[in-house]
Amino acid sequence: MERDLEIITRKMWIMQQCRNQMGRYQFFHSAKMHQKTAELFANRDDCWIENNDLGFFRGPDGIRRFFVDFHKKMDGDDLRGSFCQHDLTTEIMEAADDLKTCKAVWLSPGVETRRDPKTGKLTSYWCWVKYAVDFIEDCGTWKFWHFTIYSDFFCDYYTAWVDVPYTTSATDDMLAPDETISADKSYVYTKDTVPVLWPKPPVPYKTYERNTLTERQEQEGAV
Template identity: 35%
Template sequence: MKKLSMEERIQRMEDVHQIQNLMGKYSYFHTADMQEETVGLWAKHTPDTWEDGPSFGYYEGYEGLRRCYVGAHQWRGEESRIGGMHLHTLTTPVIEVAADGKTAKGVWISPGHETGGPPGQKPQAFWAWLKYGADFIKEEGEWKFWHMRVFGIFFTPYDKGWVEFNIAEAEPLPEQFKPDKQTEYWTNYKPTAKTVLAPVPPEPYDTWDGKGCAGIKEKIDNK
């Protein structure tokens, strides 16, 4: 690992602070259903951007990310926001900025809850705990999301324990908002499966090595 100068160490601390703020904005925008603003947090001119999660699947490229957030998250329209509330808080961050200052990796645990349902029906309340694994890149002097994978912990009605509840199949998305492919990482709690370390917290590194926090050592299927 490269030994950093005092100036470089101070810059890395500033980088970590900026990445924390970026992730915080992501959480706030998600709660307010501000999906255009969410897309703006992503790298626009860097190849190989992608997001993957159990709710919608794997979306690749900047236009794919727009299809995910502005499309898949909002396809039911404004009426679906009535009575809806999604809150995913951020805890236990582990963030490492590359010694060259060009990329970074981070993980978070996210206790949260979601409220919603089909328009015209009584909203339902759920506990929704998950983990984020993300890679970041500095684009035009500003930190942006590069890759993100969402790992489920458990999703259950507020009045039921996670041992009792199996996740139902999600409502199919309209064709124009479907993912590039389905996720291969199902990590939600299951009584018959082991809990695994996913994502893996990052270690200090000199330069991007292709092993990001949005990646994982092996496919996980607790579905």
């Protein structure tokens, strides 16, 4: 009984560290502190971020390219009027019984203000996504290991999402040669999509065996 209580207490501590890390991500991202955002990831070659709008980025160089290079390019030099806020809701989180990893998902309604790349005009957007994140301890700190962003819809403030076809703001020049924009858009809202449970909320687990990306690829017969 004493051992069970110790594990439960340790799990609660781990989950709070991971919860704080995800909160830091949102605050840094909102403040356009892209280098600080990249530093929230574990310094491991097998860490990655996937965004079904923007592509798949592996390792510390890929993380830096996504958060620092791409976002600075998208933001431009003039940050006046720029705005980004993605809230975290509906959290489900589980720490492994072996206390080595943690998994979590969130729904995230978001709003953004960007400059139109053609006109320079400030434009307001709805940007709703889901997050699926694996955490791992790195040098005594719980950090992001695998980080997936699933876009639900993206449209300007004046247009209903039901009236907007799927688009992506990714360009070939932001991708490394071994990285590609995800071909799977089945989780992005369109008038033809049917609701599915994805990403799957984590359930209690003993030790880390797979991530949501691997599970999805196996489900679709890609691996």
